[in-house]
Amino acid sequence: MTPIADLLEQLLHGLTLGAMYAMVAAGLALMLGVARLINFAHGEFFMLGAYAFWLGYSELGLPYPIAALLAPAVMVIFGIVYQHTVIRAILPRSWHVQLIATLATSIVLTNLAIIVLGTQPKEVPTTLSARILEVGGFRIAWQRLLVLVAALVIFWGLDRFVARTRTGRAMRAMSQNREACAVVGVDVQRVTLVTFALSAGLAAVAATLVSPLFNIFPDMGTVLTLKAFAAVVAGGFGYVNGAIAASFLIGITEALAGSYISYAYKDAIAFVIMIAVLLWRPQGLFGRRIGI
Amino acid sequence: MRRAAIGALAAVVVSAPWLVAALVPRQQRYVLHVLVFTALFAALALSYDLVVGHVGSLSLAHPAFFGVGAYTAALLATRAGWPFLGALIGAALAAGVVAALVGVPLFRLTEHAFAVGTLGLALVASVVANNWVEVTRGPLCITEIPKPVLGVPGGPALAITTLPGHYWLALAALAAVVLLYRGLTTFRLGRAFHAVRDNEPLAGAAGIDPLKYRLLAFTIAATVAGGVGALYVHYLSVMCPEEMTVALTVNLLVIVFLGGVGSLRGVLVGAVLFTALPEVLRLAPTWRLVIYGTLLLLVVVRSPEGLESLLRRAAR
């Protein structure tokens, strides 16, 4: 394989990774922007979504499209339950309390998953992940193309939703001033609920898209949360499009570093870059903005 | 009254090896082992509380400093053949220097970003411990770390070989950390730390340099963590990368937040409860984490100041 084809392949690989991080990071940024909540259990949404997909596709033998819709539906319900049980209680509290409570949730979910599902990684290969598109020495799995196309559609839709719909506008309003929202009659609890359901759903969609490419294991969520957070912080706290852009940057860096520098250190490299970005621009790559 | 109670408690704690021998002769070794762990974790948790409870910076990097200390001591003792005290001091200094170096850029981050940045640091440290095989031997662990020998080269030496010996050494270390903790968190220094924690801009108007005090607490805490790491590896004779994972952060958070943030008594009670109890109950690590997580969730959601405030409320 030529060095150029190899580089292109790594770039595409990075874009897929970036798309995954971006879908998780966008949900995190939404929660942070709208509800002022740092959700350290967000990677576990992805993990549970992946297992829901595995259950539907591998265990129940459902066709890919149906299994791929089932997982987000399950996670939307999970997001709603999470909002009612944990989030509602910690929303008015300090961010220390929020961070520790969601970190605790993450620990509980991860270890319950280990107890129930075991530590053995699950593989969920699909027809698309096995079929390879080859263009002049350059090879890519169809599943990766699906991830990229789906991610673009999702981010476009999310942007329209936040910009155009009544609920989307209420979400933007909440990210700017909660009290003013109550004063004009926005049902703050309902909008928070929608945000949580949406974020959990996004994480699950990401899981159904990339699970055919990677293994599924119980503690995959922690590192994912961290990287998504790195993207949220680097993208300018709670600014959704910034988080998405930073996610792609991290994905590409990681793919290139993993391939050309050291595979073992690729996770560390993403963090070193995040810290470097923050030292250079403490307000994030795209400036700290008010609102989502 | 209070003095008498503290004196009695101290007597019990110091004479614990004999009490254990008299009360549970068949479990003696195991109980003493748990007590050594408890004392070391209490010291580590107190150092963590200096940062989290007193200057109010939610650092998640403590395992990294513990790890730097532990590996430094392990390497100095095995490869360089340093005596115990030398390795202990070297480990504490190494952790402190690392903290001072990373602290300057990290404290440019505020609140959430600081938490994420420190968590990233902990992750990087753990990745390095696993992968820098030439130095850390990675998952193969550094083994055959000698037992501590107190004394200076040439002078009389006291080798710590028995479990009671390890216990008293750990207890002495804990006592030193308690004194340091009290010295730092009360009177004028404590007030300056608390001022920075409560209202940073106003602290500036009061003539306090917030960054200086944050860095001070962070560096001292890391130095102590490094020292505890050295004691830890000299006790266990082995150091593995698993000792410095995020699970340690969770342990410390549980001890500090369930015990009582910013309270000497709370942190000590938390350390006893959450180090000794799970050991005694012989919980599997996964179940322990599930129970910890649930407890943490419940206590943090219901009572933000931890056991300390629960105790106070119960006493009323």
Added chain:
Amino acid sequence: MAADDAAALLELSGVVAGYAEVEVLRGVSLAVRAGEIVCIIGSNGAGKSTLLRTVFGMVQARAGTIRFGGEDIANRPPTEVLKRGIGYVPQGRCNFPAMSVEENLEMGAYLRRDARVRGDIEALFVRFPMLATKRRDPAGTLSGGQQQILEMAIALLLHPRVLMVDEPSLGLDPRMVELVFDTLVAINREGTTVLMVEQNAKKALAVSDRGLVLELGRNRFEGTGRELLDNPDVRHHYLGG
């Protein structure tokens, strides 16, 4: 005058309310008649802001009744209180700083789905020319006084029968204070009942029909604006002599 009392639009009686373990209101009674401007004054911590927040459903009323247009509205959620016709402009800055002035006004009409919203917004721009010149600017770039006017305009989009305003003059320069009070009087003349809380008591009482002095969460004095301004006790304790 029994007939007038019966006509009270907003009526609080024996209201007890507070936060966690602190009781702020310890039995407050108040009757606001349709068309009035009523002003609440009192020392810091007397419970003035809490009273407005309790009416608006942001603070739990633990005892007593709150009636609006004859119906009990105690502990109803803010959205329902709004829909029934009570608008609220809290203390301090309360708008959407990153949205344009126009979008802020659209947010004011969040609960409306009728076709006349656009016309109402345009009418507000005619009425407040200082907002019209800034209609595309983010609200956060307006001066404090302009933002206060914007916040009152936001509240007007739901055509409230009662407008509650908390310290509208806070932090404003003298010229803006005049403008804000003039605006409140004008809003009142058009038929909106106004209930306000003010520390700038002399100015506020001068434009008010009636005033209520709160002290430690209880009624202390009540009377017309003139009566309170002339009362030596009130002057000494609450108006700074």
Added chain:
Amino acid sequence: MALLEVHGLVKHFIGVTAVDGVDLAVERGELVSLIGPNGSGKTTLFNCVTGYLAADAGRVLFRGRDVTNAAPHRVARLGVARTFQQVSVFPRLSALENLLVFLQQHQEERLLSRLLRTRRLRRLEAEAVERAHRLLELVGLSGKADAGAGTLSYGQRKLLAFAAALMPDPELLLLDEPAAAVNPTMINQMKEHILRLHGQGKTVVLVEHNMDVVMDISQRVVVLDHGQKIAEGSPQTIRRDARVIEAYFGR
């Protein structure tokens, strides 16, 4: 030489020039008020002088010493005390500790002596406690010395912040809207405190919208508009200044 000198100070924010070349000199022992419409740059000027914002141009001299863009704690230790528009206390420290913390930084710097609590430090502490009690009495908070500052009412916190600023016996006191949201009766007390300080020879600069306060107690009034100084003079002349009436008082 004036106690505080500001030369050509400029501060830009995105799209606005908040302070646009202001010159200001405050003599030792003066009581000066700074007034102007909302957004005219008064608080920004305070923030630049006390190191909370970095000025884009210009110089700030205190006692002839250049303190332009020095960190807040350095400015504070040189003897400049300030209060904030929003009440600002340390909520989890007691009222007494709130005052103590304002004095201690002026007295001792070495870490080791603090850790060991030298005899000198203990004596200083005892004196500080005594001084703090006197100041609490002055603002009528003697009964609240051990109460957590977070439990005090709004007005009490405002008075506590005022007392805290006096703790190190500052040469220059910058007060940012001390009367805002304060009950008129309390405002009268505050006026008395300020006049008493002035009587003791302290230098005070006041930002305030309450004209009763400004006109009653200031010796000199400086008026800002759009970040520029448009007038300066005695309260009486300022009252009649056409530009000030136009920009500030209205009607």
